[in-house]
Amino acid sequence: MFTKLNDKELYSMSNQIRQLVVEAVYCAQSGHPGGSLSICDILAVLFFKQMKVDPSHMEDENRDRFVLSKGHAAPAYYAALALRGFFEKEELKKLRRIDSFLQGHPSRDKIPGVDMSTGSLGQGLSAANGMAMAAKADKKDYRVYCICGDGELQEGQIWEAAMTAAHYKLDNLTLFVDCNGLQIDGKVEDVMNVAPVSDKFQAFGWKVLEVNGHDIAAIDQAVEKAKALKESPTVIVCKTTKGKGISFMENQAGWHGAAPDEQQFKTAMEDLKRQGGL
Amino acid sequence: MGNLSTREAYGKSLAEFGKKYDFFVLDADLAKATQTLVFQKEFPNRFFNMGISEGDMMTTAAGMAACGKTVFASTFAMFAAGRAYEQIRNSIAYPNLHVIIGATHSGVLIGEDGASHQCIEDISLMRTIPNMTVIVPCDEKSVYAAVEAAICHDGPVYIRMGRLAAETVYQEKPEFAIGKGNVLKDGTDLTIAAVGDLVPEALKAAAVLEEKGVSTAVLDLACVKPIDEELIKKYARKTGKIITAEDHNVIGGLGSAVSEIIAQEGTARMQRVGIKDCFGRSGTRETLQDYFKLNVAGILEAYERL
Numbered sequence: 001m002f003t004k005l006n007d008k009e010l011y012s013m014s015n016q017i018r019q020l021v022v023e024a025v026y027c028a029q030s031g032h033p034g035g036s037l038s039i040c041d042i043l044a045v046l047f048f049k050q051m052k053v054d055p056s057h058m059e060d061e062n063r064d065r066f067v068l069s070k071g072h073a074a075p076a077y078y079a080a081l082a083l084r085g086f087f088e089k090e091e092l093k094k095l096r097r098i099d100s101f102l103q104g105h106p107s108r109d110k111i112p113g114v115d116m117s118t119g120s121l122g123q124g125l126s127a128a129n130g131m132a133m134a135a136k137a138d139k140k141d142y143r144v145y146c147i148c149g150d151g152e153l154q155e156g157q158i159w160e161a162a163m164t165a166a167h168y169k170l171d172n173l174t175l176f177v178d179c180n181g182l183q184i185d186g187k188v189e190d191v192m193n194v195a196p197v198s199d200k201f202q203a204f205g206w207k208v209l210e211v212n213g214h215d216i217a218a219i220d221q222a223v224e225k226a227k228a229l230k231e232s233p234t235v236i237v238c239k240t241t242k243g244k245g246i247s248f249m250e251n252q253a254g255w256h257g258a259a260p261d262e263q264q265f266k267t268a269m270e271d272l273k274r275q276g277g278l
Numbered sequence: 279m280g281n282l283s284t285r286e287a288y289g290k291s292l293a294e295f296g297k298k299y300d301f302f303v304l305d306a307d308l309a310k311a312t313q314t315l316v317f318q319k320e321f322p323n324r325f326f327n328m329g330i331s332e333g334d335m336m337t338t339a340a341g342m343a344a345c346g347k348t349v350f351a352s353t354f355a356m357f358a359a360g361r362a363y364e365q366i367r368n369s370i371a372y373p374n375l376h377v378i379i380g381a382t383h384s385g386v387l388i389g390e391d392g393a394s395h396q397c398i399e400d401i402s403l404m405r406t407i408p409n410m411t412v413i414v415p416c417d418e419k420s421v422y423a424a425v426e427a428a429i430c431h432d433g434p435v436y437i438r439m440g441r442l443a444a445e446t447v448y449q450e451k452p453e454f455a456i457g458k459g460n461v462l463k464d465g466t467d468l469t470i471a472a473v474g475d476l477v478p479e480a481l482k483a484a485a486v487l488e489e490k491g492v493s494t495a496v497l498d499l500a501c502v503k504p505i506d507e508e509l510i511k512k513y514a515r516k517t518g519k520i521i522t523a524e525d526h527n528v529i530g531g532l533g534s535a536v537s538e539i540i541a542q543e544g545t546a547r548m549q550r551v552g553i554k555d556c557f558g559r560s561g562t563r564e565t566l567q568d569y570f571k572l573n574v575a576g577i578l579e580a581y582e583r584l
Contacts, residue, residue: 061346108344108373116344117373123337123365130341130349133326137302138345157365160334168326 005048010216012276013083014044018245019272020079020092026265028096031104034255036076038180038213038240039147043080045219046145055085058112062142065131067116069124069148070178071105072257078102078111086113122155124148125175129164132173132233143227147176151183153194159204165233166205174226175206175235178213180242182253201235213238247271281446284439284474285382287421289313292350292380293320294422299429301348304328306335311441312352312382332357336365336377343375348429351377355384355438359400370434371407378428378435379404385525386558386566387475388441396558401473402530404436405503411456412503414438414473414524414532417447420500423454431456438474440525442563445478447498459506465495468581469513469520469546473499473532476523476551476572483577492581502532510539514546521549521580525572528552549580 005013017040025031047053051064068077075095082089087101094100101110105119116127128146135142152158165173177197185191194200198208207229211218219238226234242256243249246268260268282290292303293316307330309315318325328335332353339351351358358366358381370377386396405412411431415424421439428435452460462477463484472480477498484494495513499505514520520540522533533550540546553570567573 065345067341116341117368120364120368123333123369126334126337126365127341127344127369129334130338130343131345132341133338134302134342134345134347137323157331157333157337160329160331161338163331164328164334164338167329 002054007217007220010044010048013048014040014216015272015276016083017043017076017079019269020082020089021075022246022260022265022268022272024075024079024092024095025259027093029259030096031075031259032072032257033075033260034182034242034249034252035070035149035178035180036073037244037246037249038242039073039178040076040244041214041216042147042176042178042219042238043076045216045223047080047084049220050223051145052142053084053113055113062140064142065115065128065144067124067128067131067144067146068106068118069146070121070152071118071124074104074106077106081113121152122157125158125161126164128173128175129161129168129170132165132170133168135172142172144173145176146173147178150177150179150181150194150197151188151191153177153197154192162201162204162206169231170233171230173233174223175233177235177237178240179238180240182242182251182256184253184256186253198237205232207232207234208237209234210237213240214244245272245275281443282418283442284415284417284421284444285313285441287418288380288382288425288439289316291422291425292317295426295429296321296324299348301350301429302326302342303350303352304335304339306330306332306353306357308353311354312380314352314380332362333365336362337369339377340369340373340375343377344373348376349378350380352380352382354395355381355397355400356395359403359436360397363403367407371409374409374433376432376434378437380437380439382439383441384438385440385474386553386570387525387563387572389563389566390560392560393557398527398553398558399530400438401502401524401526401532402534405535409433410503411435412438413501415500416474416477416498417444419448419451420454422451424500427454427456440475444475447477447481454500456501457504457506458501459509460498460500461495462498463494463496465493465517467493467517467519469495469497469517470523470577471497471499471510471520471532471536472523473502475525479573479577480523483574486574486578487581499532502535505535505539507539510536511543511545514540514543518546519584520546521551521577521584523551523577526552527555529555547584549583551576551580
């Protein structure tokens with residue numbers, strides 16, 4: 001029987017997720033550490049407190065659904081799934097290898113616990129809408145959670161989906177925007193400014209909450225609040241740090257899609273162990 | 279002609295099968311044109327208008343299907359296979375979800391709207407996607423058969439339909455199985471393999487050729503993918519000459535699919551009737567058929583080249 005974690009345990013869990021992210025990307029010598037590390041606290045709250053999911057009843061029609069629209073943050077998603085018991089932690093060391101089911105980006109027909117294949121940016125929110133619409137049509141009370149990036153808001157389909165969610169009053173849907181401020185080519189505001197994010201969603205008919213995306217208690221309270229808001233979808237705009245927790249990765253666009261070498265791996269793990277966790 | 283167009287048959291078939299099967303229907307502000315409004319009237323709670331946003335519609339359909347639903351997503355072929363190609367590829371086909379893309383207004387024979395709306399690339403685009411099934415029914419009864427086969431299938435299906443009235447080929451709902459072609463007429467000297475609006479033209483051309491003493495077989499290859507390899511090989515051996523006919527670019531469509539098999543077998547000579555790698559243009563159906571030779575004359579000319 002799974003017991004929901006308290007805030008202190010969630011903090012420790014997010015630290016464990018980060019350690020597994022760094023290890024997986026190091027083993028693969030490929031992957032996206034920066035944007036994985038920025039969503040670990042959100043994932044800890046979702047998978048270890050808020051979401052109704054059960055690895056021993058994976059096909060339960062009433063389970064909550066999760067879509068990682070920013071699919072390149074797969075290492076963090078996989079780490080959360082492994083820690084929650086969907087597959088063995090050892091598998092994470094085989095990330096991106098030909099003999100592993102852990103694809104570079106999430107794949108629903110290969111990976112236990114993954115509800116939707118993603119990786120091509122801009123599509124996850126539409127898929128989450130479809131899940132939320134199916135729930136309402138079937139009068140089921142499961143909830144749907146989705147995480148997209150701030151750079152990803154540059155994709156036009158996000159705003160098509162934003163209209164859809166408001167039009168169909170998808171109050172069973174909660175979207176997190178991981179605002180780490182960076183994308184591959186540099187700062188989001190320099191590449192293609194998406195600000196003001198909250199105002200845009202508000203104008204599209206969404207309820208908007210803003211939190212520090214690394215404050216476990218604040219994220220949890222925002223999710224609780226979103227559950228109580230009716231007649232419209234809720235977006236939780238999360239201010240985050242790309243590369244969070246690793247001294248030399250924080251706020252560096254260069255760590256969007258690069259793997260650490262042996263020395264960097266050691267430094268990164270030391271950084272994380274100092275901050276708590278195991 | 280007084281016959282239904284394949285899109286009208288599509289709308290009617292959805293409304294009818296809606297009583298028997300549980301599925302959702304999505305449209306992108308073209309419910310009147312694609313005829314999904316016939317389903318909407320019967321089952322308003324199972325119909326969702328997604329507005330003019332085809333990419334969002336395709337991925338939303340995928341999300342519903344990921345929750346175990348069978349979902350139809352309808353718009354014009356141009357905006358389904360063309361505009362939303364990548365959503366179909368990554369969100370529907372890659373996760374192998376049961377979304378049936380009901381694409382109407384395909385080919386140049388939609389008429390006056392012109393090249394921007396005349397999708398002549400969709401068979402090609404869809405059949406190169408792994409997991410995808412591609413069906414091109416030719417008349418009312420074959421649409422019913424295709425739609426029911428798609429509902430009973432598991433995985434993504436692209437059904438390609440037209441705009442204008444389709445001549446009747448099948449008096450009764452045909453036996454239709456995914457991966458199987460239909461022999462409409464047997465023959466020993468020539469095979470004409472066709473899809474969609476070119477099926478009745480193929481039958482008419484065969485009648486003309488028979489009078490000239492050319493024993494002509496006609497195949498309806500409505501299931502373009504997976505294509506009926508055995509049937510094609512059999513008729514290649516039997517007749518030694520094959521003509522394909524379609525309202526689609528000769529690159530990548532039925533002609534390509536058949537020639538891929540013939541090239542491996544080396545058992546027959548081939549000619550392809552279709553759009554010769556150029557954009558369409560405005561006109562009536564009849565003038566366009568003449569202009570692009572998507573008719574009996576075009577098939578007879580192809581025979582002369584064999």
